[in-house]
Amino acid sequence: MTHATETCLAGPLALTIQWRDGEVANMSLTWSKGKTRTLATEDGEAMQAALERYVAGEEPRWPDLPYRWQGLSEFARTVLDALSRVPRGQMVSYGWLAAKAGRPKAARAVGRIMAQNPFPLVIPCHRVVGANGALTGFGPGLDMKRYLLGREGAPTDKLQKD
Template identity: 45%
Template sequence: MSISPTARFHRMTIESPLGPITLVGDEKHLHAIHLIEPTSLDALSTSPSRPLSQAVEQLGAYFAGTSMDFDLDLLAQGTSFQHQVWDALGTIPFGTTTNYGSIAAMIGRPRAVRAVGLAIGANPLPIVVPCHRVIGANGSLTGYASGLEHKRFLLDHEQRVLHDHRSPRERPAH
């Protein structure tokens, strides 16, 4: 993420079940979520902005299992292709997974599976733009910028939340 010297960016680090998460935004948008502590953001203001405060609240609800959706003003820097991929990620329902080939087909580029994988890996807004819901065609967990243990945690978390929100009649018998 390149940061304009004239923009007034803010950062906020919160604790989560994944460890520290650093949020970066300006007065209007959330720009990035870092699941691995970044070292290059020390110069940014730590005063809270509305987008950061909203992100903290909504991530808290996500991890508490009380919310399955995000409603945040996002502004991610990327190419038009990356934005197509990231937009497609936003359509993957909570608690479900898809694969790279399906995302490529969804954006009308079925042969661009590797490029889709690179775009997913460049997603600056993990969790909110749910790249963790993309797995290999064979069902295996593949690539996640902050590590497969974080990806597994997020997928398991969403399954637990879905299970807890089903009525007793909808839950599978054990």
């Protein structure tokens, strides 16, 4: 079993990719302060270029990498697939995602899936807000969520703080 880690840095963001047996096992998104860029593969270089485009406010064109989906329920995969289709700068609610996934009363379950999203930024869980437009939970913090939405041109001045 081979494991490797690469870290992409662009502006204030760091995206760390954890590889397992040639697949992306998970990613973590943090602020870049104190981080070091470590790229070892062409896929890592492609993610670096996409992250730079993202921070520049451009369409990132995330590379099509081999993502490891094991361990996710069918419902979680359906939710993450629906979320991956939400356009840049658009925000959706947990309830909207639940309905898109065929379980309109499962907004709380969608919240748990967002909290465990293994591929943040690529699967844009930062685009999910509360039903009333409240800026709600995000692992890397609400300041980063606001930053990401701003990079995408979302109307962050209209977001309510939870």
